[in-house]
Amino acid sequence: MEKKKVVIGMSGGVDSSVAASLLKEQGYDVIGVTMQIWQDEDNETKEEQGGCCGLSAVDDARRVAETLEIPYYVMNFKKEFKEKVMDYFVAEYQQGRTPNPCIACNRYVKWESLLKRSLDIGADYIATGHYARVVQLENGRYTLKKSATAAKDQTYALYNLTQYQLSHTIMPVGEYTKDQIREMAKEINLRVANKPDSQEICFIPDNDYAKFIEENTDTKIQKGNFVNTAGEVVGKHKGITHYTIGQRKGLNLSLGHPVFVVEIRPETNEVVIGTSNEVFSDKLYANQLNFMSIEDLEGDMKVTAKIRYSHQGADCIIRKVGEDKLECVFTEPQRAITPGQAVVFYDGEYVVGGGTII
Ligand SMILES: Nc1ncnc2c1ncn2[C@@H]1O[C@H](COP(=O)(O)OP(=O)(O)OP(=O)(O)O)[C@@H](O)[C@H]1O
Missing domain, CATH: 3.40.50.620 (HUPs)
Incomplete structure (x- = not known):
């Protein structure tokens, strides 16, 4: 043969x-x-x-x-x-x-x-x-199974491969x-x-994202206001590209208590800051959905969701609320649910699917 x-x-x-x-x-x-x-x-x-x-x-x-x-x-x-x-x-x-x-x-x-x-x-x-395993389930669908070593598992970064791609992958x-x-x-x-493992984002070797963005856009990055959750201006920020949800370091604000980024508003160029409690939320919405172990989501499904690469996963219920939109409700509130990051759903060791947090 x-x-x-x-x-x-x-x-x-x-x-x-x-x-x-x-x-x-x-x-x-x-x-x-x-x-x-x-x-x-x-x-x-x-x-x-x-x-x-x-x-x-x-x-x-x-x-x-x-x-x-x-x-x-x-x-x-x-x-x-x-x-x-x-x-x-x-x-x-x-x-x-x-x-x-x-x-x-x-x-x-x-x-x-x-x-x-x-x-x-x-x-x-x-x-x-x-570090992931491609498997074909009894229902005929291809999915990813977490790697043998949980600490190295990379299924999170692979959740959006299609059935065709998985069927041609080892x-x-x-x-x-x-x-x-x-x-x-x-x-x-x-x-x-x-050789050491590769780190961080390969095309930004010094990890200075904001500098990279500035060098790769014609749009000038504008300074703007930090506001609190009550809408009061509490300081000036360096441009929204410098911040992510949950960030505490580098805000240069002294308000007498620790503060964190809780929301970024591009339309008003505001960065909203809040207390550590305000960084927690028990619900998210996601779009750009891709399912692996199931063809589509019907009704409610109990799964474990990972909201970032380093997140250990949390129990939640997912349900579709639109053709390409789902709602995910966590049993316990989660820290720093961040728009733009992927959310990946697991049934035990297997990837159910995922999407982009909106
Ligand atoms: N430039 C590249 N050309 C071809 N394949 C690549 C390239 N970069 C990554 N890959 C493939 O993607 C896999 C995962 O890449 P990742 O960057 O996560 O790991 P890595 O630390 O580079 O892995 P490795 O130990 O193989 O270098 C690699 O094992 C390799 O098969």
């Missing part, structure tokens, strides 16, 4: 390198691909342009491919990444929301663009080093712990075995 062909996205890190090796062991015909996504053309030789797709990533990935004796290519996805990830990131902040660029990158760049190009060159699947490292993956990397003599 002819071997199934898999394109593995290689970022030069430990996880995707071991994923490539596991796929080879499992008998697939494996092709390594590194996507070039964000570095500036003029700066390609600069060391600090590393990221997950700079020169050192390509060098590392190429060496791993040589060690594993698999064909290796570098593909350019800068246009897709700029449009679907960087431009979206800037636009969302300007609208007073807090975006999640990794989720946009996963769906549109990794799964839409890379999957398409991979199928075009004759592949049957794409694979990544994400995530080989989801069954293992990070320690096991590092062990395997050593066994197969991968030089990248001790």
Whole structure:
């Protein structure tokens, strides 16, 4: 029988390198691909342009491919990444929301663009080093199951993959712990075995989001008022792009008690601050819905919801309140429900679906 062909996205890190090796062991015909996504053309030789797709990533990935004796290519996805990830990131902040660029990158760049190009060159699947497991349920639907190590689980950032995309996806490292993956990397003599995990947002290496936004927009970021929940002006803010819900640091307000951002109002350029109690809420609405384990939501459903990557999850009831809108009511109020972030629903270990908090 002819071997199934898999394109593995290689970022030069430990996880995707071991994923490539596991796929080879499992008998697939494996092709390594590194996507070039964000570095500036003029700066390609600069060391600090590393990221997950700079020169050192390509060098590392190429060496791993040589060690594993698999064909290796570098593909350019800068246009897709700029449009679907960087431009979206800037636009969302300007609208007073807090975006999640990794989720946009996963769906549109990794799964839409890379999957398409991979199928075009004759592949049957794409694979990544994400900590998650693709499973097909008894009802025939594909979904994601949390990774064996809860602490590394990345299903949150993958909730919006479609059924078609999931049916062409393999995530080989989801069954293992990070320690096991590092062990395997050593066994197969991968030089990248001790490489640290990648951090934060890849295209903003110094983590200064506001500076990045300012440099990537023609619209001038305007200073405005901090107001309290009673509507009184209590200070001046640096521009709404500097803030997110729940933020306490960097407000430069001394009101005699701790204050937090509770709302951002782009239409009036106001940042609303409140007490720690006012950052809590027991309800959210979401749109841009995508369901995995179920075809659609009918009636009420009891699930666990994660409202940000680092959230441990909370019990709630979800129900549709429009064609592309749902309401989620938590058993206990949750801190800092943030518009623009994803909310992902779980039934035990399995992803039910998710959406964008509005
Ligand atoms: N530039 C890229 N080119 C190809 N695939 C990529 C690229 N960046 C990320 N990926 C794929 O997405 C997966 C998850 O990426 P993420 O940034 O979350 O993890 P990572 O720490 O880079 O993982 P790794 O240890 O494999 O480097 C990677 O394991 C890899 O398969």
